[in-house]
Amino acid sequence: MTDGIELLRANRDRLVELIDRFAQATVLVVGDLTLDEFLNGEVERVSREAPVLILRHEETQQIPGGGANAVYNFAQLGAKVKAVGLLGKDIQGEALARLFSAAEIDTDGIFWDVDRPTVTKTRISGHSRQSVMQQIVRVDRKSNELPALELQQQLAAYIRDQIDQVDAVVCSDYGDGTLTQPVIEAALEHPRTIVDSQKQIPRYQDAMIFTPNLPEAELAVGYAIENAESLSRAGRDLLRLTHAQYILITRGEQGMALFDRLGNEQHVPAFNRTKVFDVTGAGDTVVAALTLGLIADATVWEAVVLGNLAASIVVRRFGTTTTTAAEMKAELEKMIERSELSAVPNR
Numbered sequence: 001m002t003d004g005i006e007l008l009r010a011n012r013d014r015l016v017e018l019i020d021r022f023a024q025a026t027v028l029v030v031g032d033l034t035l036d037e038f039l040n041g042e043v044e045r046v047s048r049e050a051p052v053l054i055l056r057h058e059e060t061q062q063i064p065g066g067g068a069n070a071v072y073n074f075a076q077l078g079a080k081v082k083a084v085g086l087l088g089k090d091i092q093g094e095a096l097a098r099l100f101s102a103a104e105i106d107t108d109g110i111f112w113d114v115d116r117p118t119v120t121k122t123r124i125s126g127h128s129r130q131s132v133m134q135q136i137v138r139v140d141r142k143s144n145e146l147p148a149l150e151l152q153q154q155l156a157a158y159i160r161d162q163i164d165q166v167d168a169v170v171c172s173d174y175g176d177g178t179l180t181q182p183v184i185e186a187a188l189e190h191p192r193t194i195v196d197s198q199k200q201i202p203r204y205q206d207a208m209i210f211t212p213n214l215p216e217a218e219l220a221v222g223y224a225i226e227n228a229e230s231l232s233r234a235g236r237d238l239l240r241l242t243h244a245q246y247i248l249i250t251r252g253e254q255g256m257a258l259f260d261r262l263g264n265e266q267h268v269p270a271f272n273r274t275k276v277f278d279v280t281g282a283g284d285t286v287v288a289a290l291t292l293g294l295i296a297d298a299t300v301w302e303a304v305v306l307g308n309l310a311a312s313i314v315v316r317r318f319g320t321t322t323t324t325a326a327e328m329k330a331e332l333e334k335m336i337e338r339s340e341l342s343a344v345p346n347r
């Protein structure tokens, strides 16, 4: 069977045992904290001030995005999370802090940045009376400046202070300036550091594992990954560039490839390629389930399988970018059951 279900069936009891241990983990996540905002309304008419639509506001949704989505994924999977990062002194920052507190996320490591706004992406969408919602425009708030040196040092000091009390450190770097060199150096003092970074991956020397997606891996190695050969080469080059123990390249609907220092390369197919609705944020879910697997004493391969299982749940849901331990166990059983049913010969 090539759909990867065999892998789940052979490891069912072990995977359930590992998922059951997620709640015992304490993780520190340093990330570019982002607020995703959705403003929805019904189209009333065309304005007289300008040739634009006027929407009657119906609802505003606010959810954690970017590194904040990584933080949120850990909390939803049942782990204790210490969030580390920066929020602007604005209503968006307050909204994100409230979302975190409601999810019982420790926010002692979040510092208020008076110079820069909370990174916010606001999607404005409209629908007419009997049509589906459609995005009209997106408004981004962010600064191109780096945080003040003093803030960078405060983040680094907080990380150092907590490092002995957490089971892993995760860097969720969306390129918005939270992860500057002093912060990265502090994070890398933990022996189990998981790095998910969009840019400049080699800044994180000697981390345990990196989880780039395909475009991020291509950017880091400087060539296109278009076949099995260039994929293997990229895995090896990334290990050499970072001195990491493992590289996990996530490949969207193609699943994932894991590389280690002994020259081994393992592939896991995407578990659920039908009914995929929304793949945004799946990478953050992979990182969370993978990390909690590692803390629960999984082998790296078992942790990768758990990451893949968690991702297969969130890609089928519109707008939901998290899952829970209970859902992961239910999905595992469902996938095994379904494959057993389809394996019964027709009479």
Ligand SMILES: Nc1ncnc2c1ncn2[C@@H]1O[C@H](COP(=O)(O)OP(=O)(O)OP(=O)(O)O)[C@@H](O)[C@H]1O
Pocket (backbone or CB within 6 Å): 212, 213, 214, 250, 251, 252, 253, 254, 255, 256, 270, 271, 272, 273, 276, 279, 280, 281, 282, 283, 284, 285, 286, 307, 308, 311, 312, 315
């Ligand atoms: N179309 C798909 N069908 C099935 N599974 C998918 C699909 N897209 C993504 N996945 C699952 O999600 C994992 C991560 O996806 P991807 O490689 O797109 O990460 P990413 O680009 O880092 O995501 P993010 O938007 O969170 O940054 C994949 O390895 C796979 O398990």
Ligand SMILES: [Mg+2]
Pocket (backbone or CB within 6 Å): 196, 213, 283, 284
């Ligand atoms: Mg990603």
